[in-house]
Amino acid sequence: MFNFLKKNNKLEIKAPIIGTGRPLSDVPDEVFASKMMGDGIAFEPSEGILYAPMDGEIVQVFPTLHAVGIKSNNGLEILLHIGIDTVNLSGEGFESFVNAGDKVTAGQKLISFDINLIKEKAKSVITPLIITNMDEVANIEHHYGATTEDSVVLTITLN
Numbered sequence: 411m412f413n414f415l416k417k418n419n420k421l422e423i424k425a426p427i428i429g430t431g432r433p434l435s436d437v438p439d440e441v442f443a444s445k446m447m448g449d450g451i452a453f454e455p456s457e458g459i460l461y462a463p464m465d466g467e468i469v470q471v472f473p474t475l476h477a478v479g480i481k482s483n484n485g486l487e488i489l490l491h492i493g494i495d496t497v498n499l500s501g502e503g504f505e506s507f508v509n510a511g512d513k514v515t516a517g518q519k520l521i522s523f524d525i526n527l528i529k530e531k532a533k534s535v536i537t538p539l540i541i542t543n544m545d546e547v548a549n550i551e552h553h554y555g556a557t558t559e560d561s562v563v564l565t566i567t568l569n
């Protein structure tokens with residue numbers, strides 16, 4: 411009867427990477443694979459561009475440009491981490507198109523990266539997307555497989 415009073419608590423997260431969505435257990439880093447930082451999904455990129463997976467605000471662009479934090483308009487916090495051990499590249503092969511405080515829309519280009527350089531100099535190019543405030547999440551549905559900029563990769567039900 412009072413459904414109109416309920417806020418919209420479903421959030422669709424789009425692919426931040428064109429490539430293939432995979433379980434976090436495929437990430438060659440125990441912190442991500444064990445979901446120590448939160449649940450999410452990993453990507454094997456086929457091109458070197460990281461896109462905003464949702465509308466929100468950039469809360470952090472790491473100085474080494476290998477990772478970015480985004481907060482959705484309804485409070486969900488996501489960490490996008492390009493590759494594994496890429497912090498050691500000290501920004502080499504990365505270019506950022508956003509800064510902390512910027513408002514972004516789903517599909518907006520955030521960072522470009524050199525896949526071949528990462529494959530050569532880092533542990534892996536697999537890119538995790540991690541929900542860092544899982545206490546806000548009631549349910550999460552993962553959608554694995556081939557991804558384009560329009561692919562929904564996670565369906566989140568918020569508390």
